[in-house]
Amino acid sequence: MDERLAPYAAHSATGRGRRYPEAAHASRSQFQRDRDRIIHSSAFRRLEYKTQVFLNHEGDLFRTRLTHSLEVAQVGRSMARNLGLNEDLVEAISLAHDLGHTPFGHVGQDVLNECMRDYGGFEHNLQSLRVVDELEQHYGAFDGLNLMFETREGILKHCSLNNAKQLGELGQRFIDRTQPSLEAQLTNLADEIAYNSHDIDDGLRSGLITIAQLEQVEFFARLWHDVQRSYPGLSGRRAIYETLRRLITALADDLITTSTELLRAAAPADIDAVRAGLPLIRFSDGMRKDATELKRFLRANLYQHYQVNRMRVKASRVVRELYDSFMAEPVLLPPDYLEPSGDIHKQARKIADYIAGMTDRYAIREHRRLFSLDEL
Ligand code: MG
Secondary structure (H helix, E strand, C coil): CCCCCCCCCCCCHHCCCCCCCCCCCCCHHHHHHHHHHHHHHHHHHHHHHHECCCCCCCCCCCCCCHHCCCCHHHHHHHHHHHHHCHHHHHHHHHHHHCCCCCCCCCHHHHHHHHHHHCCCCCCCCHHHHHHHHHHHCCCCCCCCCCHHHHHCCCCEEEEECCHCCCHCCCHHHHHCCCCCCCHHHHHHHHHHHHHHHHHHHHHHHHHHCCCCCCCCCHHHHHHHHCCCCCCCCHHHHHHHHHHHHHHHHHHHHHHHHHHHHHHHHHHHCHHHHHHHHCCCCCHHHHHEEEEEEEHHHHHHHHHHCHHHHHHHHHHHHHHHHHHHHHHCHHHCHHHCCCCCCHHHHHHHHHHHHHHCCCHHHHHCHHHHHHCHCCCC
């Protein structure tokens, strides 16, 4: 057992193992090894060219899925260390949590899900799991990355009951309504902290939202005015960074304080007790309210801004047209994605895998190759 970790943390030595048993590594813990495998995967490199909110080519400073995932890992690790939890596991889950995302952000998933309605649907969370369990082909002995149970459990944030029934032991917690590890609970909230803060930053940078609008959100206004008091006259990017820095700190500190108290009161003996209990990693009620208000603001003013809508509608057309042409004419597919048996369910899934794996620019290029007479 690792003495630096709390008893209720996920310990490498008592993990629930890998689908294909492997001997322990001499110099790396199980979760370090998972983190390393994720970083060396092809899907991880593709995150660099996948949209978070803004298309990858809209500007060099906007977050992509890659920089988002790195920010989640940073926020997650620093909170994990404070709580005596396993940083390596948090890092592995953070870096893998968006591997299954389609090009063009959430709209890609929604369209693909509609397209796949008769063939089991499409869900990015489940796809992230599929990437690490099956689609990555880097190892001689197995498909996928053969990650630890705890890493896979953390990747699968949510799951419908129907899908859960097909996932065996990994799906069981959605049927039993039990908890995942504290590391998984924490990464989920690190994700929220990261996107709430960086979407404000990107939104302001793009000019789609303004400080004046944000001042209607009480939580933001409080921090913004604190900064003005500390540095009278501070403006521009520095004032924004200084405010967002405080926003991340406020959320992270609140989570640490609240969760420390919950953990002290519940005192789970080990990870099994964690799984059987109530969620123990959370924000205080006040902070939950503040964070929700901020999310609501971003949804109404940024994610549904008409310029973002234009991108969304255009992107949904690209994804749908790619899917429809491949389904109608599977011979257009690269050979790896052509289902030899002709089984329509299997073919649809392979098309979904192909499209989901595309980066934004690859999808645009592929669409052009299929529909433009000037391009072959
Ligand atoms: Mg995320």
